[in-house]
Amino acid sequence: MNKCPQCKVILYNHTDTCPLCHCVVEELEPAEEKRAKVKFGEGAPYPNAQRRHKWLRFALRLVLFVFVIVEALLILINHLTTPGFCWAAITGVALAYGYLFLLVWIRNDSGFALKVGLQILFTMVVLYEIDKFTGNYGWALQWAIPGTILLGDGIVFILMMLNRSRWFSYSLLLILMGVCSLGILGLYFIRVISNLVLPVICVAVTGIYLLATVTFGEKAMKRELGRRFHI
Amino acid sequence: MSSTYRICATLKEPVRRELLQEAEEKVLSQFETFRMRLRMGFFWYYFEENDRKAPEVQEESDYPGAYINKSRNNQYMFRVTYYRNRINLEVFHALTDGFGGFVFLKELVYQYLRLSHPEELAGEKDKLSTGIFLDPEDSYLKNFKKGADHSKAYGSRKAVVLKGEMLPKGEVSVLHGYFKIDELKAAAKAHGATINQYLVGNFIYAMYKEYLKGAPSKLPISCCVPVDLRKMYDSHTMKNFFVIVSAKFQPTKEDYSRDEVLDFVIATLKEQTTKENLETILSYNVSNEQNKFLRPIPIFIKNIAIRKVYNSSADTATATMTNVGNVELREPYQKYVEHFYAMLAMSKGQNMKGAICSYNGTLIVTFTSCLAERSIQKRFFQSITADGVEVAVETNEYTEEQPAEQPVKGKRKKKHEQVSTV
Numbered sequence: 001m002n003k004c005p006q007c008k009v010i011l012y013n014h015t016d017t018c019p020l021c022h023c024v025v026e027e028l029e030p031a032e033e034k035r036a037k038v039k040f041g042e043g044a045p046y047p048n049a050q051r052r053h054k055w056l057r058f059a060l061r062l063v064l065f066v067f068v069i070v071e072a073l074l075i076l077i078n079h080l081t082t083p084g085f086c087w088a089a090i091t092g093v094a095l096a097y098g099y100l101f102l103l104v105w106i107r108n109d110s111g112f113a114l115k116v117g118l119q120i121l122f123t124m125v126v127l128y129e130i131d132k133f134t135g136n137y138g139w140a141l142q143w144a145i146p147g148t149i150l151l152g153d154g155i156v157f158i159l160m161m162l163n164r165s166r167w168f169s170y171s172l173l174l175i176l177m178g179v180c181s182l183g184i185l186g187l188y189f190i191r192v193i194s195n196l197v198l199p200v201i202c203v204a205v206t207g208i209y210l211l212a213t214v215t216f217g218e219k220a221m222k223r224e225l226g227r228r229f230h231i
Numbered sequence: 232m233s234s235t236y237r238i239c240a241t242l243k244e245p246v247r248r249e250l251l252q253e254a255e256e257k258v259l260s261q262f263e264t265f266r267m268r269l270r271m272g273f274f275w276y277y278f279e280e281n282d283r284k285a286p287e288v289q290e291e292s293d294y295p296g297a298y299i300n301k302s303r304n305n306q307y308m309f310r311v312t313y314y315r316n317r318i319n320l321e322v323f324h325a326l327t328d329g330f331g332g333f334v335f336l337k338e339l340v341y342q343y344l345r346l347s348h349p350e351e352l353a354g355e356k357d358k359l360s361t362g363i364f365l366d367p368e369d370s371y372l373k374n375f376k377k378g379a380d381h382s383k384a385y386g387s388r389k390a391v392v393l394k395g396e397m398l399p400k401g402e403v404s405v406l407h408g409y410f411k412i413d414e415l416k417a418a419a420k421a422h423g424a425t426i427n428q429y430l431v432g433n434f435i436y437a438m439y440k441e442y443l444k445g446a447p448s449k450l451p452i453s454c455c456v457p458v459d460l461r462k463m464y465d466s467h468t469m470k471n472f473f474v475i476v477s478a479k480f481q482p483t484k485e486d487y488s489r490d491e492v493l494d495f496v497i498a499t500l501k502e503q504t505t506k507e508n509l510e511t512i513l514s515y516n517v518s519n520e521q522n523k524f525l526r527p528i529p530i531f532i533k534n535i536a537i538r539k540v541y542n543s544s545a546d547t548a549t550a551t552m553t554n555v556g557n558v559e560l561r562e563p564y565q566k567y568v569e570h571f572y573a574m575l576a577m578s579k580g581q582n583m584k585g586a587i588c589s590y591n592g593t594l595i596v597t598f599t600s601c602l603a604e605r606s607i608q609k610r611f612f613q614s615i616t617a618d619g620v621e622v623a624v625e626t627n628e629y630t631e632e633q634p635a636e637q638p639v640k641g642k643r644k645k646k647h648e649q650v651s652t653v
Contacts, residue, residue, distance in 0.1 A: 008613075009612055009622050010621070011623070011625070013626055019624065020406075020612060020613075039621070039623075040409040040411075041241075041593060042241070043625045044316055044317040045314075046405070047291050047629065049402075053294075053401050109300050109302055110271075110302075227279070230274065230277065
């Protein structure tokens with residue numbers, strides 16, 4: 001233990017200077033140290049938390065750095081090989097998407113279902129934008145987004161199976177898939193898309209799935225929805 | 232920034248992880264209030280019983296009050312960590328306040344000690360202490376008065392905000408000050424104050440002298456002081472039940488003396504801790520929840536509004552100083568425990584907070600701050616030592632000399648090498 005001659009405080013930390021005034025401290029005599037310990041008790045030091053924070057920051061910056069380098073290389077290759085078609089923009093969006101979701105999954109504390117739901121929605125938006133960017137052929141709305149909805153149904157099924165005791169936690173995610181399915185079917189009726197097959201499959205799969213959860217999990221589902229929509 | 236607080240017990244022996252884990256599992260199974268998870272509904276957040284495994288006890292590796300990532304904590308809203316002799320309990324404030332936190336921590340310590348000293352504590356029953364209350368009632372709802380005028384519950388006037396060089400994001404500076412209660416009581420009495428008023432007053436004086444440099448200010452220094460309502464309403468709830476009053480001091484001229492500042496602080500605290508005022512604040516806290524027009528608004532809109540209110544009210548308080556009171560342990564356990572203390576995490580607009588806790592004749596004031604400078608803390612301790620009170624100080628600064636098992640580096644190493652050579 002030390003003592004600061006300026007602040008007149010006893011210091012538990014093994015430092016050369018006072019943490020309050022930065023004055024060089026004096027070591028307590030053994031008898032004085034013993035008296036202080038009897039009076040105030042033993043101190044309780046802290047671990048080196050700074051190291052952990054530095055590593056986390058470094059890891060995220062390293063990933064960002066690698067992504068930037070990769071994208072720069074892709075832009076260069078794009079320019080040298082196919083200057084007429086800017087496909088490097090798509091890879092850029094994909095890398096930014098990947099980094100954004102890495103941050104969301106690491107830092108965001110939302111529930112698993114919410115993160116999955118947001119990721120599915122964002123994936124649909126990214127697919128739609130890529131389609132628009134590459135000539136607006138309509139593949140995103142016709143195939144990719146309905147495919148994402150079916151993938152979402154599959155993810156909900158896997159999550160419910162993996163977490164059987166709390167399967168109802170994912171019911172809102174399933175309802176979201178239902179809303180998206182109806183939305184994509186609606187696009188057919190307002191003539192935005194011409195292919196009816198995948199939207200109908202989406203509505204049928206999600207609808208049957210929802211019906212099954214309501215039928216077989218009557219009480220749990222009712223309780224879950226009651227809580228979620230309690231005013 | 233997080234709404235988390237940390238309460239700690241330091242033992243007189245190193246903590247063993249596996250025993251602490253076992254103790255946590257046993258105690259948690261009996262504490263319904265802590266066995267909860269927070270879920271998001273369409274209109275409200277709500278609590279739901281959490282039947283997952285108890286969160287894993289881990290060795291402390293982060294700064295106090297770091298955000299509790301629920302998805303990595305089995306959805307629990309508290310975590311138990313340890314470091315050497317210290318057991319840390321960090322609690323998300325939505326779960327319970329310091330009172331509830333200490334009830335849990337004490338039972339955790341009792342259980343841990345029964346596991347680590349089975350022979351010495353053989354006479355102790357392996358169950359929760361008799362006489363503690365595990366009441367999960369919402370005392371806010373139970374005690375609030377409908378129709379009470381709460382227009383003046385909280386002021387919206389801006390206050391001084393402590394600014395300066397900040398620590399890197401996520402880092403927190405912790406500073407404990409150890410006092411003997413009898414010395415502190417005598418010093419407070421000499422100034423005509425209670426210990427709480429004396430400490431809050433000195434804190435405000437330190438901010439006035441070090442941040443405002445003793446100059447007049449258009450804005451007041453406002454220090455939030457949480458007040459426990461349990462005694463007033465005869466409540467034994469394990470959930471949150473407190474309101475916040477503000478100790479205020481606005482310098483209108485140059486160089487107020489410490490006694491003048493203390494007088495201002497004592498007066499504003501007395502003025503606000505009346506039954507009527509506390510009832511008004513309580514009613515205000517509940518009124519929005521009860522509002523028929525606000526209830527059906529979807530949560531994402533409520534969140535936007537709440538964030539806006541939170542951001543706009545962030546600069547209405549300079550700091551917080553909370554007193555969690557005196558911790559008492561049952562006799563056979565006392566000899567194993569050295570200290571108890573508490574600390575608060577940072578929140579928007581408040582870059583420094585203090586927490587007071589006492590145990591076994593020693594009172595510990597813990598300052599947490601995200602400011603790199605410690606001039607306010609320095610002035611605070613210097614003011615108190617000037618009253619003849621001896622103080623010992625400890626920080627969370629890591630020094631290479633700390634761990635006995637690690638090689639000693641740097642300046643100190645040379646010193647030790649010289650000693651050993653001699």
